[in-house]
Amino acid sequence: MGKTIIILVLTLMFVAAIQNVQAATIKQTVEGGVDVTVDHPDSVIAGRDFTISILIKNNGWEDKRDVRFATTSLDESIQAKNQTLAVERLSKDGTFGGVLEFTTSAESQPGMHYINAVYSQILLSNNETPTPLMQKNIAIPIDIKGIPEVQINTIAPSAIFPNAEFPFDVELVSKDIIIRNVELGIIPPKDITIRGQTSFSYSTIEKNTPVLIRTQIVTSPTEITNEHKLPFEVTVTYTDDLGEEKTTSKTVSLLLRPRTFMEFTTDGGVWVGGIFLAPYVSLGTLVGIPAGALFSLVIRKLQKKKTTKKKKTK
Numbered sequence: 001m002g003k004t005i006i007i008l009v010l011t012l013m014f015v016a017a018i019q020n021v022q023a024a025t026i027k028q029t030v031e032g033g034v035d036v037t038v039d040h041p042d043s044v045i046a047g048r049d050f051t052i053s054i055l056i057k058n059n060g061w062e063d064k065r066d067v068r069f070a071t072t073s074l075d076e077s078i079q080a081k082n083q084t085l086a087v088e089r090l091s092k093d094g095t096f097g098g099v100l101e102f103t104t105s106a107e108s109q110p111g112m113h114y115i116n117a118v119y120s121q122i123l124l125s126n127n128e129t130p131t132p133l134m135q136k137n138i139a140i141p142i143d144i145k146g147i148p149e150v151q152i153n154t155i156a157p158s159a160i161f162p163n164a165e166f167p168f169d170v171e172l173v174s175k176d177i178i179i180r181n182v183e184l185g186i187i188p189p190k191d192i193t194i195r196g197q198t199s200f201s202y203s204t205i206e207k208n209t210p211v212l213i214r215t216q217i218v219t220s221p222t223e224i225t226n227e228h229k230l231p232f233e234v235t236v237t238y239t240d241d242l243g244e245e246k247t248t249s250k251t252v253s254l255l256l257r258p259r260t261f262m263e264f265t266t267d268g269g270v271w272v273g274g275i276f277l278a279p280y281v282s283l284g285t286l287v288g289i290p291a292g293a294l295f296s297l298v299i300r301k302l303q304k305k306k307t308t309k310k311k312k313t314k
Helices: 002-019 283-287 291-313
Strands: 023-030 034-041 049-058 064-074 078-080 084-090 095-104 111-125 134-145 150-155 165-167 169-174 179-187 192-195 199-205 211-213 216-219 228-239 245-256 262-264 270-272 275-277
Touching (some): 023 111, 034 111, 049 064, 084 095, 169 228
Antiparallel strands (some): 023 034, 064 084, 064 111, 179 199, 179 228, 192 216, 228 245
């Protein structure tokens, strides 16, 4: 009963350890039906600690003695805090596991690095007679990355014109780490307003989980004669995985140009001169209508409005 409880606790520790990171898995089957599973991070930031989880399961019908998993050589960018897991005897259907701890140098070169490890055991023939020591070399790849990347992506029209409304969306992605206490602000240029919020807060954003913010910008009704670029700035402050406050920003320029005689809006509406036709007529239909027909449509619309006003006056 005591051994069963210990094995259960070790297994639970192993499962908990691998759930806390995005991991890659190496699985080897060795002599006597033993499965050796190594879970390691898919990537590590330079200067950070990381762990490797080991699970050894005896699927054979014979016991194993002097079961050992040890790292034998490390890349110069990686240092070990503990290097060996061992158990004197692993019985049939028995499970053994644990966690090895490492750290990376802040000066590590980005790229793939390796930890070399050896699994060894002595198979007990008929659960009694020791056989020669068996060893298995395992190379564990560790992808080391430099400064954690927090990306700001913007989605907006290539050009805008006065007296109209346009989408301006922001996507925030933390590529390598979980970030906390996130504050995002959108700073529009002069004479441009944003419908709704300009600042957004998040307690936590998970690694590689994009957050999309949808906004609308409203341009000034003042007409212009020359085109020019308008800068929109997006700033982000956050707390990184070391508890340090960081700031990043991005500036994107949109071309503000005079409105042409006919302009289609992103919601399916259309401007004809100074008249806006609401998007109850489909975009495809409007594209196929000649300019003369559009003039007639505008005139009929204005005539209907005048007739309605006269009826109301009577």
